[in-house]
Amino acid sequence: MSTFKILVTSQKGGVGKSTVSANLAAYLRRQGQTVTMIDFDTHGSSSTWLTRAPNIGVVVQHHILPLDQGGNRPILDARLHLRRAASSTEVVICDLTWTDSIAGELMFEFDLVIVPTSVSEIELTATAGFLSRHRWVFDSAIHTPPTLLVCPTRVQPEQLKSDVFSKQRFPVSFMLAPPILEAQTAREMFERGYLMDLQDACGASFNEFGQSVCAAREMRESAKEMRTNANSARVVRSSTFTEMNGTAAGVKRNNLLTTTSTLSSQYSILGRHRKQQIRPDEMPAKQAPHIGSPQTAQISTMSIPQFLKRISMGVMSK
Ligand SMILES: Nc1ncnc2c1ncn2[C@@H]1O[C@H](COP(=O)(O)OP(=O)(O)O)[C@@H](O)[C@H]1O
Numbered sequence: 001m002s003t004f005k006i007l008v009t010s011q012k013g014g015v016g017k018s019t020v021s022a023n024l025a026a027y028l029r030r031q032g033q034t035v036t037m038i039d040f041d042t043h044g045s046s047s048t049w050l051t052r053a054p055n056i057g058v059v060v061q062h063h064i065l066p067l068d069q070g071g072n073r074p075i076l077d078a079r080l081h082l083r084r085a086a087s088s089t090e091v092v093i094c095d096l097t098w099t100d101s102i103a104g105e106l107m108f109e110f111d112l113v114i115v116p117t118s119v120s121e122i123e124l125t126a127t128a129g130f131l132s133r134h135r136w137v138f139d140s141a142i143h144t145p146p147t148l149l150v151c152p153t154r155v156q157p158e159q160l161k162s163d164v165f166s167k168q169r170f171p172v173s174f175m176l177a178p179p180i181l182e183a184q185t186a187r188e189m190f191e192r193g194y195l196m197d198l199q200d201a202c203g204a205s206f207n208e209f210g211q212s213v214c215a216a217r218e219m220r221e222s223a224k225e226m227r228t229n230a231n232s233a234r235v236v237r238s239s240t241f242t243e244m245n246g247t248a249a250g251v252k253r254n255n256l257l258t259t260t261s262t263l264s265s266q267y268s269i270l271g272r273h274r275k276q277q278i279r280p281d282e283m284p285a286k287q288a289p290h291i292g293s294p295q296t297a298q299i300s301t302m303s304i305p306q307f308l309k310r311i312s313m314g315v316m317s318k
């Protein structure tokens, strides 16, 4: 399996990029993957987190990109560090605050681009703007586009009462990750431990987010495999085409393509991800997570289709 390259980015600061990067690196490491986390930010928050918290075995690098030099330098530097890291670990996660001086082509280096965003209108508008300026990357027909995962972060139950995602027109194909909840406990984990170990609703929401990243990876890899199979089927077909009846070849091709496009739809991944979930009321009492309030418990354990439906209906409290 080739190295899975993840970019965690947004143009805004304070949305949770470094928190997501450091904790996702720890989460995937605990899943048994070898992981490198490259911190491209001047503040170095994600690299500081991982180097000061109990060592979980993530390889940590901090490289500051020469963004003021313009031209191709920043992208060449980033590509070099990324490719070096990718040659020695199974997962590379990059934490980067995006600026307009970075060439959008950099995103093609990645399999998955995670864009954390809070659900306030002002941030959703900024996120939609950022994504629409990079629509050509995510909808590219020339290069293989990275999978885009929009992740609602620092989410408070009361913010979810409004109709955020349905009102907001995100102009690109994207997947929506389960929300990561806002909690004082998450702030307190900085340099001390990892969100995945929090025994509260925020911890549960982070673990669910981690699972959705694994599902996105699985999904992308099976789509890739199907494309490879479709291509080899096409090669076989072209060499044997004269022996085949044209209609049969057409049907076969359509079936393959249909399966591939179904796999890459945003809901199938989330549907698959949710199938593995156990509802808290189905858990034996001793395994039930320790959850703060019944309201946040429901949000953190909510399925994505449910989450979207509730948001669009404006009812997050039931
Ligand atoms: N889920 C969360 N709950 C509470 N506070 C959070 C959460 N995620 C991030 N924060 C806090 O928000 C601030 C910004 O987070 P950070 O990860 O540094 O964002 P960015 O890297 O996008 O600037 C930090 O103080 C951090 O502790």
Ligand SMILES: [Mg+2]
Residues within 6 Å of the ligand: 017, 018, 019, 041, 043, 045, 046
């Ligand atoms: Mg940061």
